[in-house]
Amino acid sequence: MKIFISWYPYRRNFRNPLRTASGLWHLREGFLIESTYGTRKTWTEIAPMPNFGTETIEEAHDFLVSINGKVDFGELKIPDRLPCCAYALTGAKHNLFNNISDDYFKIGSFPVAGFLGSGSKVFEHFRNKKLNGFKTFKWKIGVDSFEKEWETFTQIASETQKDLKFRLDANASLDLDTAERWLQAVADFNSGISNKPMNIEFFEQPMAVGYELEMERLSKKYGIPIALDESLNGSKGSQWLRNTDWRGPLVLKPSLQGPFDSQIAIVSAHSSQCVLSSSFETIVGLNQSLRLAAIQKSQIGNKDSLYAMGFDTQNLFEDPFGIGISNNKPGLGEIKLAVQRVMPHVF
Numbered sequence: 001m002k003i004f005i006s007w008y009p010y011r012r013n014f015r016n017p018l019r020t021a022s023g024l025w026h027l028r029e030g031f032l033i034e035s036t037y038g039t040r041k042t043w044t045e046i047a048p049m050p051n052f053g054t055e056t057i058e059e060a061h062d063f064l065v066s067i068n069g070k071v072d073f074g075e076l077k078i079p080d081r082l083p084c085c086a087y088a089l090t091g092a093k094h095n096l097f098n099n100i101s102d103d104y105f106k107i108g109s110f111p112v113a114g115f116l117g118s119g120s121k122v123f124e125h126f127r128n129k130k131l132n133g134f135k136t137f138k139w140k141i142g143v144d145s146f147e148k149e150w151e152t153f154t155q156i157a158s159e160t161q162k163d164l165k166f167r168l169d170a171n172a173s174l175d176l177d178t179a180e181r182w183l184q185a186v187a188d189f190n191s192g193i194s195n196k197p198m199n200i201e202f203f204e205q206p207m208a209v210g211y212e213l214e215m216e217r218l219s220k221k222y223g224i225p226i227a228l229d230e231s232l233n234g235s236k237g238s239q240w241l242r243n244t245d246w247r248g249p250l251v252l253k254p255s256l257q258g259p260f261d262s263q264i265a266i267v268s269a270h271s272s273q274c275v276l277s278s279s280f281e282t283i284v285g286l287n288q289s290l291r292l293a294a295i296q297k298s299q300i301g302n303k304d305s306l307y308a309m310g311f312d313t314q315n316l317f318e319d320p321f322g323i324g325i326s327n328n329k330p331g332l333g334e335i336k337l338a339v340q341r342v343m344p345h346v347f
Contacts, residue, residue: 035092042095053234111308136308142173169204277310
C-alpha cells in the first residue's frame with residue numbers, strides 16, 4: 001500500500017506578533033503534505049511546536065527527506081518523538097482509505113471560543129467578538145502583572161451577560177502563589193463582591209507541567225475547573241488521558257498529539273472532557289481537526305455538552321493558508337470547500 005508524498009514548507013507571519021507568557025511569537029512554520037494513492041488525493045499538515053514537546057522543524061524536515069516521496073503504511077514506523085509527522089501521515093491514510101462520504105461534512109457547525117489574545121486590546125477584542133455572536137471567550141493571562149490583568153478582568157465583567165463563558169489561559173506560566181491569587185480573586189468576585197459575576201468555564205493550565213496535583217488541589221479548594229493543556233503533550237502526557245487520572249477538561253491540540261487513529265480513541269474515551277484547540281496551523285490542519293470534532297459531536301449527542309473549540313485563530317495571519325472565521329460557528333462543509341479552493345493555488 002504505497003502512497004506518494006509531496007511536501008511543501010510554509011512560513012506564516014502573524015498579522016501582529018502574538019504575546020504569550022513565553023514572549024512574542026512572530027512566525028509560524030510547518031509543512032503541507034499532499035498524499036496520493038491512485039486517483040485519490042488528500043492534504044494534511046505537519047505543524048511542530050517544540051515548546052509543547054513536539055519535534056522541531058528541522059527534525060520534521062529530515063523525516064520527510066528520509067521517506068523519499070513515498071510511504072508504505074505496512075512498513076512505516078514513525079518514532080514517538082515525531083508526533084506531528086505521525087499525525088499528518090496517519091491522517092492521510094485515514095482520509096484516503098476510509099471512504100468518508102459527503103454526509104460526513106454535513107454534520108453541522110461547531111461552537112468556537114473567541115480568541116481575545118492578551119495585552120491592551122483584550123477588551124476591544126471582547127466587544128467585537130461579542131457582537132459577532134461568540135458566547136465563549138479565551139483570554140491569555142500571565143503576560144502582564146496580576147494587577148493589570150485583574151483591571152482588565154473587571155472591565156470585561158462590567159459588560160458581560162450570564163450566558164457568556166470565559167477561559168483564562170496562562171500557558172503554564174504562573175507560580176503557585178499567583179495561581180492561587182487568581183483563583184481566590186475570581187472566587188471572591190463571584191461570591192457577591194460584584195453584581196456582575198464572571199462565568200469562568202475553566203482556567204487553562206495555570207501552572208507548569210509537573211504541578212498537576214497542585215492544580216487539582218486548587219481546583220477543589222476554590223470550586224473552579226482547571227483544564228490541562230501543556231501537560232497532555234510530550235512523552236508523559238498520556239498518563240493524564242487515562243480514564244480516571246484527570247476529572248477536569250482536557251485541551252487537545254490535535255496537530256501535536258500524534259497518530260490520528262490514537263486521537264480518535266482519545267476523543268471517544270473522553271468525549272465529554274475534550275476541548276479541541278488550535279496550534280495555529282493552517283486551514284489544512286483545521287480541516288483535519290474538524291474530522292475529530294465530528295466524531296466527538298456524534299458521540300456526545302447533546303450539543304449543549306460540547307465544549308466550544310479553540311479554533312478562532314485563522315484571522316491572526318495574513319496569507320492564503322487560512323479562512324476567516326467571522327462568527328462563532330464554522331461548518332465542516334465550509335472548511336472543506338475552502339481547502340479545495342485554496343490548495344491548488346498556494347504554491
